[in-house]
Amino acid sequence: KQEVTQIPAALSVPEGENLVLNCSFTDSAIYNLQWFRQDPGKGLTSLLLIQSSQREQTSGRLNASLDKSSGRSTLYIAASQPGDSATYLCAVKTRDSGAGSYQLTFGKGTKLSVIP
Amino acid sequence: NAGVTQTPKFQVLKTGQSMTLQCAQDMNHEYMSWYRQDPGMGLRLIHYSVGAGITDQGEVPNGYNVSRSTTEDFPLRLLSAAPSQTSVYFCASSYRSPGLAGSYEQYFGPGTRLTVT
Numbered sequence: 001k002q003e004v005t006q007i008p009a010a011l012s013v014p015e016g017e018n019l020v021l022n023c024s025f026t027d028s029a030i031y032n033l034q035w036f037r038q039d040p041g042k043g044l045t046s047l048l049l050i051q052s053s054q055r056e057q058t059s060g061r062l063n064a065s066l067d068k069s070s071g072r073s074t075l076y077i078a079a080s081q082p083g084d085s086a087t088y089l090c091a092v093k094t095r096d097s098g099a100g101s102y103q104l105t106f107g108k109g110t111k112l113s114v115i116p
Numbered sequence: 117n118a119g120v121t122q123t124p125k126f127q128v129l130k131t132g133q134s135m136t137l138q139c140a141q142d143m144n145h146e147y148m149s150w151y152r153q154d155p156g157m158g159l160r161l162i163h164y165s166v167g168a169g170i171t172d173q174g175e176v177p178n179g180y181n182v183s184r185s186t187t188e189d190f191p192l193r194l195l196s197a198a199p200s201q202t203s204v205y206f207c208a209s210s211y212r213s214p215g216l217a218g219s220y221e222q223y224f225g226p227g228t229r230l231t232v233t
Contacts, residue, residue: 045224107158
């Protein structure tokens, strides 16, 4: 069974700092890995999707990397801003043997606070 | 293009009551799923569907029923609500590519906050 772990559970940084969020998974046979942002009381917003054949994806100040063989992904946020404060979730998509489809397994998230 | 919509946004039920959480998407996605999110537990898959007429169980299916009569809609039914079903429920959808299964991005609805007293 796929398990996804995110470390740290919470992180507080001063504005302007660069930071890295970590995600690890136990089964390397994944289709893709997706990073989400969740603001308090809101739904999930997709940030970046990395296919299993890719090493990294970039969007603005965000860069996500994937090392499938070691079961790790990182989300790098450059020049953090107070508006980046949110919970960041990673999720991996793996094959589901039941219906011949796939399932998305989530980590429990890293709660980021960027202090002005 | 509204994306994934969920109704209601908030609901309070008494133990034993039944209700249906609605989910709809207008992106012609084959794959739809329901998750619940609880503090300290993360998001857990309840049920999913790979197309109209096809559903399957996820990690925590007990106490919930689903059906998929159309591509657009995927309602979640609580048969007899229990306090343990107090949670935030999210519906999600994506394409299901037969060639590169599972490659596509998941889109989430805004969630339904359910309280069972």
